[in-house]
Amino acid sequence: MEEEKSEVRNMETRIFEAAEELFLNQGYAKTSTGQIAKLAGCNQALVHYYYRTKDNLFDLVFESKVRLVVNNILAVDSPEGNLDSKIAGMVGAHFDYLKQNPKIIPFIFNELSTNYERLQSLIAKLQQYPQSLLTHLKADLKEGIEKGLVREISEIDLLLSIASLNVTPFLIMPFFQKALNLSDKELDIALEKRKAEIIETVLSRLRK
Structure with a gap:
């Protein structure tokens, strides 16, 4: 059995x-x-x-990929460490996940751009994410704002900034690699440099 x-x-x-x-x-x-x-x-x-149906199977695959992308931003949300190190960890972990799974972002964007109903359904499902996942980040931001260490910003705005900055390189880098005839090693070096720049950009935008 x-x-x-x-x-x-x-x-x-x-x-x-x-x-x-x-x-x-x-x-x-x-x-x-x-x-x-x-x-x-x-x-x-x-x-x-x-x-x-194929639709049901696709929806399961699609939703699982989107959740993985979102979860990899939230995975480093923990009560330990200072705010800068936590955010740097969140940005880096999310970027590394996208780098290891380069087909995910083009896949998500392509399907969302061709199926508006799927986009609406996805938004509805993501709104059901437990807010407890953001508990530590929300508390850290509140503390930083009260101490005058960071500017006024919500945890949602911060996550949107991280996601948008991290996603963009993986949409355009394949074109740059072909246009500039970059080797895989050269592309990897460029991506690592971009990751460091994104971390610094996110942190600098937080500071007052």
Whole structure:
């Protein structure tokens, strides 16, 4: 019985991972359930059995990727360390995650730009994020503002600044790499330099 349950979970995971790979590489429109089934090593009937429709499967993949991007900003939100070190850690961790997963940002932007309803649905789901995830950051900002160490800013505005600054390089760097004929090593050096500049930019904007 346990072995059967394990096989079911394994097949469900294989289908999800196959869909994830195809959606990231070629987008929603160019991916079919037949391609997903072939990559997962099953038939189309099983894809529909576990996930009903391609839309349902795509929404699960898409939402999981967006949540990973958001969670990697919040992951360093902890009660330890001073405000500068915490924010530098948040910016760096988020940037490194995007660097290790370069297909995620183009994937998200492409799908949002072609499906307004999906954007609205995503916003509604993200609004359900537990506010407790921001507890430490909110408290630290409040303390810094009261002590006159940082300017008046909300935790949401700060996170939006971090996200927008970190995301931009991964939208434009592929074009720069081709246009300037940069090697992967040269691109890596450029990205690390950009990360340091973003950290300094975020911190300098906080200071009064």
